Amino acid sequence: MTTPKTIRTAFLSLAMAGVAFAAAPAMAEGKLTVSSPQDPGSWDPVDTFLVNWAAVATNIFDGLTYRGPDLKLVPGLAESWEELDEGKRIRFKLRQGVTFHDGEPFNAAAVKFTFERLLGEQGSKGPQRSNYTAIESVEVIDDYTVEMKLKSPDPVLLTKLAGYGAMIVPPKYIAEHGEDHFNTNPVGTGAFKFVSYAPKVDIKLAANPDYWGGAPKLSELEYRFITEPATAVAELQAGRVDVVLPPTIPIGMIDVIRNDPKLELVSVPGPTVDALRFNTRDGITKDVNVRKALIMAVDRKTIVEQILAGQATEIASFQSALSFGDDPALKPLPYDPEAAKKLLTEAGVQEGASVQIDVRGNDQTMNEVAQVIASYLQMVGVTASIKPYETNVLLNDIIPQGKTGAMFQQKWGGWTFDYDNTAYAMYHSGEKWNPYESDSELDKLLESQRSLTDRAERERILREIAATVADRALEIPLYNSNAIYGVNKRVKDFVAAPDNRTKFDTVSVE
Template structure:
């Protein structure tokens, strides 16, 4: 982007938000790579939603940046009746941003809505199907009646679909209005929203956990990592959630800036369309995986800001098997396997990916080069991110391969594997495997964590044997920061809560 256009864009955004052209004291400016387009907790699966939603809403439980589960809108919880009932004692004297009181009826309304017809319209309902119903015991106590075990339930109650919403407001305004004008109990309140451009939040002075230290929190939706980096360098944003990895060292040399890189939950793979052309043969799929030097991609393109993976999860994931090794890079063997499978040199396949993701665009180009070396011609097809995620993948319109990227925010392989591999799930448009379904069901329906870990290991090995995807890497969470922003408490999963943040 040319410098003149860049300044014009920045001025437009600030004008839309009603903010001054220069930094105001007490204002934190954050860049996000994507606008989820709907702020209803049951309508989302995107990390970019969590980066905002965790400011506006609270769950019964909060997960801290160091992965601890602590009281949120509930002050305590306990299992009763042989793990079939989960009782929550609620926090008193909490109000939603519009003044509506938070109580047991709000919790019941939230989960009745999530598990009912409204919830069916969004992607979150399947994460909470172990809950049969929520029963109001008294105004400050609720019981979750469980119809099956869910060993990840407490973590799930700390985010996304489980965020508590206001019954009266939604009944009066409707879900569509709520999605564009959300009301929660969180540390920041919605102020102004310009879809695909910017979003402004303001401090909630009555927040039960203590009022935030900044008055305003401004988000800008900037899809291109290079543009995020340019705005960071210009001092117009304080936190960038995506920057070109090629610019990390340059940003580090700027005395006003810092770069933070940490192990994160995001795994990337190339998923195979197992119903299309040469991809019907699992030996072909294995050959393509062996044709790509993933270690070289991590070293040369990602500059070490990632780790190799053998399954679709990172090192912090419960269920990760450190003894499991990726298929080796062996182009000669890959070529022999393709020849044995009858794949003719020059065979063409299509790779679909998120067009605005410049980091992955380089990875896709490298993959195409490696596959070209074993006789496979790859056509790269970029999509606008929301189109790829909301239409192309879930409706089974992909080419032979597509960019599969998952945040796995629970840091539990269940959250990833069930969504990716169970029959008719949103991210599994092609495969129907009874054995895999049974394994996924087994691990999800036990409280025995040791037994579950073994089953998760078995799932990962089975997926690898079937070669449902080409595991690429677990990506570090990388933030670009202006040093004037302090006490950011940045999480590995990208779900910001800037309660303690200050701006010098």
């Protein structure tokens, strides 16, 4: 829980930063071009869960709070906050003198509008609302004071307010131009203003000289959507791209960047995890023992060491070791092909039985991993085919509609570094990423921990959730990847964000 001392310290440090910003020289000229592997298709904060949305939108929008590359939570559009009534109310003092990019003032009314929209009909159409359902209402105290009333305390809420659905949006602009226009013409309070958007090509931004955190050092920021890793690296080498974002760079191309004197490889531990989840409704993977056999057939240690060149770590549950709720005592089922064969025989699975593995077509690393997994499965008598999909099709149609093969790739950013953000979305009945399971026991566990302020008890329940998922073999937990960036050395003051939400306001180019 945030303490008054923490609030005062954060407020004072930001105030000091504000003095420094005010004394800074005028905005420098310079354009930075960034390669992103995916166009999210909409820039509305309530429409998306995608890390690649956040990688761009962190520069367009602000939340009430902010969490940077050091993972510390500090004031954003709220200068300070106070938790009242044992965490059932949070009162925010808002930053004054801030305007949206269209000139509309930021104030308490904008905050109220943002959360009523998120929790209302518009938010119900997207995947973000379930992260914020602890909020009962947002009340305007005065123009620069708002109070959130919670149905029950949410120990992760202040972190959630730093990203995604909680980004503050302009009421007047949306009312005048409509929701569809806002999807492709975003307006926020961030360091960079929207200029143009060409779907699946690029989004162009310009510096916001009136940014409350100080004018950016860059004049232009462009994100190009380059789905092919080899193309992105080639553009980086040619100087037409300055930064390549994760998870673009495949392990096999790391040395290409390291050996180029113009480039730098930046690799930092992050929250992103990969798993192959199971279709528990259809085919042989309906059987929990078959699922356990398939897990035991895969040598994850060798995959991490040989295929991923050590740029990842094994996981036992769908979270990183940095995640609150991770249990170091939980061990995955061991690599044991003989035991896997025995389980398959006992389950009546015939030699040569087939399964389909669905993956993101532009994720070269996972495509290589999937080929290796198919080889392991072949060794226990199961024939695996790999079906690549265009990423948005897989994520917005195939998985949510329950149209996957026996196994499907799930990559998850886990950006709150709290297992709840992952587990609720993956395992609670009715959630977008849970098309096959409806488990009342898991639902009760997931719901029970959300309002707990007792960290130890909440951690115990989160670990119980992870153990339950492992026991029911809902997925093959694979690995926690490093966030790997390729950077041109002409880029100065670049700090890699573990969660890929890099702000470029303090970056410059030679």
